[in-house]
Amino acid sequence: MADYTHTDLQVVGRHVPDGAGGPFDSMDHAKAAGHDTINPVTGVYEIGVIIEGAFYPFLVEKASLVFDRIEAAKAQASADAASEPQPTAPAEGEAAASGPQAGGATPAQPYEPQG
Amino acid sequence: MPRAVVLNTASKASTTGGTFADTLTANSGDSLTIPNLQSGQGKIVSMWGIDSASVAEIALTDGRVESVHDPQFGVRFNLPATAGGGAGKNYALPMITPPNYLDVFTGDTLAFTCTSTASDAILVSWLTEYVDLPGVQASFANWQSVMANRFTEIGVACNAVASGTKGAYGATRAVNADDTRWTGGRWYAITGFTVQLPVTTISFKGPMWGNFRFGLPAGLPTVQTDNYFLDLNRLYPNEALIPVFNGYDAGSVLLEVADAAASTSPKIDIIAVECKSNPAIG
Numbered sequence: 001m002a003d004y005t006h007t008d009l010q011v012v013g014r015h016v017p018d019g020a021g022g023p024f025d026s027m028d029h030a031k032a033a034g035h036d037t038i039n040p041v042t043g044v045y046e047i048g049v050i051i052e053g054a055f056y057p058f059l060v061e062k063a064s065l066v067f068d069r070i071e072a073a074k075a076q077a078s079a080d081a082a083s084e085p086q087p088t089a090p091a092e093g094e095a096a097a098s099g100p101q102a103g104g105a106t107p108a109q110p111y112e113p114q115g
Numbered sequence: 116m117p118r119a120v121v122l123n124t125a126s127k128a129s130t131t132g133g134t135f136a137d138t139l140t141a142n143s144g145d146s147l148t149i150p151n152l153q154s155g156q157g158k159i160v161s162m163w164g165i166d167s168a169s170v171a172e173i174a175l176t177d178g179r180v181e182s183v184h185d186p187q188f189g190v191r192f193n194l195p196a197t198a199g200g201g202a203g204k205n206y207a208l209p210m211i212t213p214p215n216y217l218d219v220f221t222g223d224t225l226a227f228t229c230t231s232t233a234s235d236a237i238l239v240s241w242l243t244e245y246v247d248l249p250g251v252q253a254s255f256a257n258w259q260s261v262m263a264n265r266f267t268e269i270g271v272a273c274n275a276v277a278s279g280t281k282g283a284y285g286a287t288r289a290v291n292a293d294d295t296r297w298t299g300g301r302w303y304a305i306t307g308f309t310v311q312l313p314v315t316t317i318s319f320k321g322p323m324w325g326n327f328r329f330g331l332p333a334g335l336p337t338v339q340t341d342n343y344f345l346d347l348n349r350l351y352p353n354e355a356l357i358p359v360f361n362g363y364d365a366g367s368v369l370l371e372v373a374d375a376a377a378s379t380s381p382k383i384d385i386i387a388v389e390c391k392s393n394p395a396i397g
Contacts, residue, residue: 036286037279040378064377
């Protein structure tokens with residue numbers, strides 16, 4: 001058995017914003033700090049483990065890249081949810097039993113991935 | 116014989132994705148068109164680029180077979196994956212490295228078409244040397260002239276920041292905005308700079324360089340930027356490639372940062388040799 005001194009280490013991440021600050025309360029303040037946007041995503045995002053209370057980063061990435069990917073993942077999840085198959089239309093007998101239906105409605109098509 | 120070394124950058128903040136499906140456009144203030152040159156010819160002495168999230172391939176074309184062989188794919192460059200600060204790390208990957216170069220000719224227009232993944236940002240920068248650019252008398256020195264006039268060394272902080280738009284230049288920041296120790300009447304030969312956070316491109320601009328940009332990459336694997344212009348001079352020993360300005364003009368020497376990540380703040384420390392007399396040549 002390997003002679004591990006620590007097991008079950010917890011992987012954690014944290015955003016470390018730039019010391020110059022942001023978001024800013026006005027464009028004048030943003031410009032004074034060198035930014036051309038009032039709400040920049042600054043600094044780095046650190047991913048690491050906690051060893052006996054000490055944070056040991058093993059990956060440091062530009063924060064805006066990480067949050068870009070989070071936003072892209074959210075957008076993709078929303079798109080996926082929107083393209084999921086709709087519940088199938090009730091059978092004719094059930095439709096008749098449940099009352100009149102709006103004319104001209106087409107049943108939802110099952111989603112077929114492209115490419 | 117007005118001489119100039121000019122930095123240009125082309126980028127796209129969010130690609131469509133697909134095989135050579137995207138074309139980069141010149142950043143604000145920059146151009147893909149080769150200007151009218153007295154000699155008719157210039158050369159791209161350095162080029163670097165990055166994709167924000169994925170591998171990519173870039174085809175550089177223009178109208179001359181003497182420059183890029185053919186107008187179909189011309190010179191193709193790959194931007195590799197994440198290992199060592201590649202794509203997805205937003206650093207600066209070499210595409211043309213001295214002493215190799217690419218000839219360019221009056222009237223040509225460069226085109227960068229890219230194979231990439233959708234929604235990536237792509238950024239390419241390059242330095243072009245013009246031996247004879249009308250209307251410009253750029254102030255550059257070589258190492259011998261810098262050493263002959265050397266008084267001391269200085270490192271000066273300038274906190275220019277990348278734009279909130281990926282690939283674009285951020286706001287201009289004067290080299291005396293954060294550190295005012297430049298001395299009027301003394302001459303400064305910029306050998307390079309150091310950064311805390313790698314970025315793709317850092318641009319210098321000022322009237323002493325014809326108000327054209329020059330600059331350099333500041334990201335892996337070219338993050339050793341403290342001697343960048345000196346190293347460039349070593350690779351082209353007959354050229355003057357170390358930019359020079361007078362301390363009185365520090366307020367008009369402007370830095371800009373372009374990166375494939377938004378709002379990157381690299382924390383630039385400019386390394387310069389202070390000279391008592393002007394070391395510029397030509």
